[in-house]
Amino acid sequence: MNAQTWNPDGYERHGRFVSDFGLDLLAWLDPRAGERILDLGCGDGALTEKLAALGCKVVAVDSSPQFVEAAKRRGLDARRVDGERLTFDGEFDAVFSNAALHWMKRADAVIAGVRRALRQGGRFVAEMGGRGNVDSIVGALRDALERRGVDSATVNPWYFPDAQEYRQRLEAGGFRVLRIKRFPRPTPLPSDMIGWLETFAQSFTACLPAGERIAVLAEVRDALLPLLRDEEGRWTADYVRLRFEARKT
Ligand code: BEZ
Secondary structure (H helix, E strand, O other): OOOOOOOHHHHHHHOHHHHHHHHHHHHHHOOOOOOEEEEEOOOOOHHHHHHHHOOOEEEEEEOOHHHHHHHHHOOOEEEEOOHHHOOOOOOEEEEEEEOOHHHOOOHHHHHHHHHHHEEEEEEEEEEEEOOOOOHHHHHHHHHHHHOOOOOHHHOOOOOOOOHHHHHHHHHHOOEEEEEEEEEEOOEEOOOOHHHHHHHHOHHHHOOOOHHHHHHHHHHHHHHHHHHHEOOOOOEEEOOEEEEEEEEEO
């Protein structure tokens, strides 16, 4: 079950770092003016806008209606599309995706749809959470839910593969992998851990009554205090990234 909904204002306050970090990924994409690019899981379109400003012809897709509206407000061609059910056919020179693929658990369906969307030789450049991503947060959520008799595996919306697994999926799905790497990226949070949890981890608590949700978030925060907050009160999440460039064969 993925009970996640996105509020673009909350995202601006607690999650803007996601697209800020994504700027680095644009260098891997190496976009050229006139290229047709699909931004898969565009969020509020902050990175799509950069591609459009470079002269690329970009289509931005996301499964969240709130994000699609936010991307449209930037003047982008944004469409509500399920990333596990892409229907584009040979239309793009590249598919780009930042911090979205880990929300799509049917990885092989995603890869097949991306391949279909690309022209021959087209590239797939993406970054997502890799194995071990936000491990301490996932562990604290698991413990708090377990105390209430909930198996967190049934509500965890994320897929964080390692490089070898994702490489195999890409190769089996008709891609040649040019480079792939998994690396830790400790990520300073702009606000309290509660803000992060409320923005990104809704699926874990959606099955609980409202009062219980608040108690879970407080317990998770307490468990993470000694791990992720420094003496000055700054929170740093234990992000691990998986980044790759692949070409349609
Ligand atoms: C990530 O970008 O790795 C991420 C974002 C939200 C929740 C979990 C992971």
